[in-house]
Amino acid sequence: MIEEAARLFSSKRFDEVLMDDIAQQAGVGKGTIYTYFADKEELYFAVVFEGISQLNEKLQQKVNGQRDPEKKLRRMVHHIVSFFNQNRFFFRLMSIEDGKSEGGKGENRKRWLEERRSQLEAIEGVLNDGVDEGVFAVGNARLEAAILRDMVRSAMIHSDGDISGDEMTDTIMRIFLRGVRKES
Amino acid sequence: MIEEAARLFSSKRFDEVLMDDIAQQAGVGKGTIYTYFADKEELYFAVVFEGISQLNEKLQQKVNGQRDPEKKLRRMVHHIVSFFNQNRFFFRLMSIEDGKSEGGKGENRKRWLEERRSQLEAIEGVLNDGVDEGVFAVGNARLEAAILRDMVRSAMIHSDGDISGDEMTDTIMRIFLRGVRKES
Amino acid sequence: MIEEAARLFSSKRFDEVLMDDIAQQAGVGKGTIYTYFADKEELYFAVVFEGISQLNEKLQQKVNGQRDPEKKLRRMVHHIVSFFNQNRFFFRLMSIEDGKSEGGKGENRKRWLEERRSQLEAIEGVLNDGVDEGVFAVGNARLEAAILRDMVRSAMIHSDGDISGDEMTDTIMRIFLRGVRKES
Amino acid sequence: MIEEAARLFSSKRFDEVLMDDIAQQAGVGKGTIYTYFADKEELYFAVVFEGISQLNEKLQQKVNGQRDPEKKLRRMVHHIVSFFNQNRFFFRLMSIEDGKSEGGKGENRKRWLEERRSQLEAIEGVLNDGVDEGVFAVGNARLEAAILRDMVRSAMIHSDGDISGDEMTDTIMRIFLRGVRKES
DNA sequence: GATGAATGAGCCTTCATTCAT
DNA sequence: GATGAATGAAGGCTCATTCAT
Incomplete structure (x- = not known):
């Protein structure tokens, strides 16, 4: 059910996706969605x-x-690329949410920001490790982590x-690694 | 009118933006919108x-x-950064359209793809010039042009x-330039 | 202006006739209609x-x-037939008004009933003259006058x-005259 | 639902009848109408x-x-009179449709003309039977059938x-029968 | 007086949501 | 728990009407 909803939400506007469609695609009654x-x-x-x-995770x-x-x-x-390749719709959904500024019910917005932060922190951590080990030179680790992650989005779209x-992985890594590698 | 609509469309979902709101914000009657x-x-x-x-342009x-x-x-x-800084809403709108896959009335989708292509070709052209002059080394110029442009998006969001x-410009250029510079 | 309006009102529903259309057909500005x-x-x-x-008249x-x-x-x-033949739209408009029961702004409804009465009285008068002269035999003169007039409508439609x-005149007269002629 | 709609459509103009009214009169939700x-x-x-x-039928x-x-x-x-007496609104609706000339979505217009033809053919058939049996003398059977039917309309209105x-039946038959009876 | 761009009241229609089965 | 027919709140859109030019 979530999967079919994902497929629909990622290919159409929120208002273009009808609960009827979701129910039909998922092969359940419309009322059933409201049970969950x-x-x-x-x-x-x-x-x-x-x-x-x-x-x-x-x-x-x-x-x-x-x-x-x-x-x-x-x-x-490589993993991000693979995941998005297998779940093209999720990648689009995330793009959409990422683009938003303030709006939305605070609850969800908050949760989203947390998830995004957690994701970027994972990358950021590695960058910082590299700095500690003297192999990377970064200015704003958080920003550069975000840039790396979004390179995947960019590559996917195009x-x-x-x-x-x-x-894709090779191209992204070539550009990014040389960009952050400490110049010897 | 278009400006106010842009502001609204970029901060809320399409279905959350009411024609009434747009008219009010733009200071015109609702019917007037439909004249244009x-x-x-x-x-x-x-x-x-x-x-x-x-x-x-x-x-x-x-x-x-x-x-x-x-x-x-x-x-x-630098120009893209400035433009988006002055028109934060446009940058969000473009993100949304970029994320889409097939949908939409072919007419608009087609026009969008054209505009995007034209945008990327401008960047791509410069990359190719650099290659010709022997200062850049790129694999897939179109893809790397897209990555560069989207770095701005990424930087804006974060x-x-x-x-x-x-x-922002400095960070982006530092990463990207070193990524495409021909290794001597 | 009235003439073009008549043409339109008689071929479309009241709500399908736009003031814009009338103005355009009549070759005047929309606002001008409201002057009159x-x-x-x-x-x-x-x-x-x-x-x-x-x-x-x-x-x-x-x-x-x-x-x-x-x-x-x-x-x-013969005159009714000619008039309707030259003003097909009027004949349709009259059919519509005739069909109505109570509705409408009393003012107009009243005026309509008066005009209709006056029309039928003209016919009725002739029928009564015939009765006085001993050549016609009618039951309900008003009703039979109405029937005669509506025969024209019927013939027009079909x-x-x-x-x-x-x-048309011949057919109508053949049927009607024999119907009201006093049997000798 | 159809019945209430008929009552409303026959006493008011199309644009004066609101879907809200129909729903309310019919005792259903407005949305329900659109299910059917x-x-x-x-x-x-x-x-x-x-x-x-x-x-x-x-x-x-x-x-x-x-x-x-x-x-x-x-x-x-007699049957037409009874039917119209019991369904005054239908008779008004039919008058309206009959009066129309070209308009309307061809689909509906076509269907209407067919139903009308079928109705007149039933009457026409009887007239022709009468001619065959040597009791009627008609000029244009279709036209005279139409005239007879519309006499009912006329009588109803007035x-x-x-x-x-x-x-009503007596008056109509008196006029019409003498009009078509073969003169001996 | 004529015009038509602007207006907004009003209505049709949609569709998320409910609830009796 | 599952269903989908019924619902009505909500909003897009139309078009009669106005009024500044």
């Missing part, structure tokens, strides 16, 4: 958080069990499926 | 295209009157006004 | 009354200057222009 | 066709089980409830 979600908005955010949580795992900051970074980027996940 | 736009959707896209056209100007590819690139990035336009 | 008529409804009734008054003339009741009747029917005014 | 009819227009025509179909029955053309005709007229259905 208070309203359309709640379903929407369930979809959004389902996606980002899952990604964040996996991302955390990649950090562990690897020493070299560059390799860690590459594994993380690849239209023409470019393999590996090629 | 067939419906809410048309107004929305007028807003979107107004923004991107304006940006693209200015961007084209920056390319001329400058030799050094690095300096050209910096001027372009700066929340804390970071000045110049600092 | 308080609102759409007033224009509509001006149209309706213009038609029936004109018809009634002419009908009255036909009665005079003829002795024989049958000939009078024939001349009247002729679609295939039948000439004279043939 | 696509829009106001569709409901309107459903109402119109419901009436004429019902009448036509019954009319067909009257033709059977009777030999004498005059008696058949009288039974048909009776205002003062005249009984039987009296």
